[in-house]
Amino acid sequence: MKDFLFIFRVDYAGMGRLSAEELQNVAAAAKGWIENIAAQNKLADKGNRLIPGSGKVLRSKDIITDGPYVETKEAINGYLIIKSATIEEAVDIAKNNPLFKLNIGGSIEIREVSTI
Amino acid sequence: MNDDKLIPHLFRTEYRKIIAVLCKTFGLEHIEIAEDIASDTFLQASETWGIKGLPDNPAAWLTTVAKNKAKNYLKHNKILLDKIMPGIKYSAPQTEETIIDLSTENIRDSQLKMMFAVCHPCIATEAQIALALRVLCGFGIDEIASAFLTNKATINKRLVRAKDKLRREKISIELPLPDEINNRLDVVLRTLYLLYNEGYYTSQNENILRRELCYEAMRLTFSLIENEQTNLPQVNALFALMSFHASRFDARMNEKGEAVLYDEQDETLWDKKLIQQGEYFLQQSSRGKQLSKYHLEAGIAYWHTYKEDTKEKWENILQLYNQLLMLEYSPVIALNRTYALSKANSIDEAIAEAEKLQLTHNHLYHTLLGELYKNKNVQKAAFHFSEALQLAKTPEDKQLIQRKIDAL
Known part of the structure; x- marks a missing residue:
């Protein structure tokens, strides 16, 4: 089994266009998606969601800016780590994420975690 | 309790008391001495009682004999005595009487x-x-x-x-x-x-x-x-969990000694007192911030004390299983959670998730799938039940699965 990091990116503006009910449904579906992964014993780390607009970016010790992420179409909003034998399987797991049922942009980047 | 039951029961309760006190007195490195003294005491009891009949207060009899044996032991084992005495030097008076303290x-x-x-x-x-x-x-x-x-x-x-x-x-x-x-x-x-x-x-x-x-x-x-x-809260939660389960003792076995599944149990046989006890300690366990797996399992057991299937019941159980899964994975939790999914959401959803678990060597996995399929696809249900029958190890499990096959 290998570990794969899922990096979630969303368009916060697009999410803002969802109704309260739609947002609630998507949150519940996302929760169910993670629980199903855990039920298959494939959840290595349930990770976290990130607070929008809370970031800082350091380009050097002196160049520190507020994170630009909220305004971009692809802002990181969370991560988790799953266990799977192959990246293809990891992709299949990601495909079931409820994000892709909505037409509001966003992406999941899948990266194998190095063991060294 | 008749004598046949009383004596083993008495031996058990008195044995553990004597062992605990003697071990504390002698130190765990001398646990065998404590065991010898306790065994000797019971040997003497069986012999004496066999001839003279039961004393008026058997427990006190055992305590006195054990105490005397321990005192004798100490008298003949200067080394052990010298080792123990300094430790209790300041707890006057220094006699063997106070060393072997069998007070409640x-x-x-x-x-x-x-x-x-x-x-x-x-x-x-x-x-x-x-x-x-x-x-x-x-x-x-x-x-x-x-x-x-x-x-x-x-x-x-x-x-x-x-x-x-x-x-x-x-x-x-x-x-x-x-x-x-x-x-x-x-x-x-x-x-x-x-x-x-x-x-x-x-x-x-x-x-x-x-x-x-x-x-x-x-x-x-x-x-x-x-x-x-x-x-502490987790201790109360564990006790609540045990109480809820214990409330079903009489209902989970029929006269023939066969297991009765939860769904088929006669809930009038559930022990109301133990259920109330569970509720009380579950409430006690909610002090503090810690949420242990015992809290979650006690919560699940609590909802099972309501026999009727309601949406509220199964949604709560599902959420509790979800939290348990996040805390630690086990195949049994994953399977139970899938069953709760079928009750709270839909059988189709549960089947889809169950098949992803791929616990194909586990008889419970096949039993669950058989159960989920039984009103949807009898052939598939039969396949899974027969797989389960092959994998099951105990005669009781095999019997339960056979009953399910016969009912298809």
Whole structure:
């Protein structure tokens, strides 16, 4: 089994266009998606969601800016780590994420975690 | 209780009291001496009582004899006496009388401390349970062997190894320091939980003994609640969990000794008092911020005390299983959660998720899928039940699955 990091990116503006009910449904579906992964014993780390607009970016010790992420179409909003034998399987797991049922942009980047 | 039952019962309760007090007095490195004195006492009891009949107060009789034997032992073992005396030098007066303190208070104190010694992390889990049954519960080697479905030699080996370990690691009989109690308690609770499960889930015909394993686990858990330092939320949660399960003892077995599944149980046989007890301790467990797996399992058991299927019941159970899964994965939790999914959401959703679990070597996996398919696709249900029948190990499990096949 290998570990794969899922990096979630969303368009916060697009999410803002969802109704309260739609947002609630998507949150519940996302929760169910993670629980199903855990039920298959494939959840290595349930990770976290990130607070929008809370970031800082350091380009050097002196160049520190507020994170630009909220305004971009692809802002990181969370991560988790799953266990799977192959990246293809990891992709299949990601495909079931409820994000892709909505037409509001966003992406999941899948990266194998190095063991060294 | 008639004499046939009274004597083994008395031996068990008095044995563990004597062992705990003597171990605390002599030190765990001399646990064998404590065991010898206790065994000698019971041997003498069987002989004397066999001839003269039962004394008026058998427990007091045993205590006195054990005390005398211990005193004699000390008299003839200067080394041990010299070792013990300095330790209690300041607790006057220095006679053997005060050394062997079999007062209720000292018994309770000794047993609690013994519990932490027996459940020391350096001892393997299996050995902890065997040792707990022997020295904390006073079970005989043959009883432990039949509880574990193994032979006396295996249990003896396990016990000897565990006692060696206690000696080598110089484990002392004392409560952990206040800041260690939480961590050490984890192991104690796990052992009590396993002890309970050993009695509850491994069904066999001699189920009276098994039920006693459960009661013993409950007694030990309750003794943790009685002590202020160990009366922590997770302990209350575990006790609540045990109470809820115990409430179904009479309903989960029919007259023929066959297991009765939850759905088919007569809920009028559920013990209301134990359910109320569970509710009380579940409430007690909600103080504090810690949410242990015992809280979650007690919550699930609580919802099972409502027989009627409601959406609220199954949604709560599903969420509790979800939280449990996040805390730690186990195939049984994953399967139970999938069953809750079928009740709370839909059978189709549960089937889709169940098939992803791929626990194809587990008879419970196939039983669950058979159950989910039985009103959807009889052929698939039959396939899974027959797989389950092949994989099941105990006759009881096989019998249950066969009944499901016959009902298709």
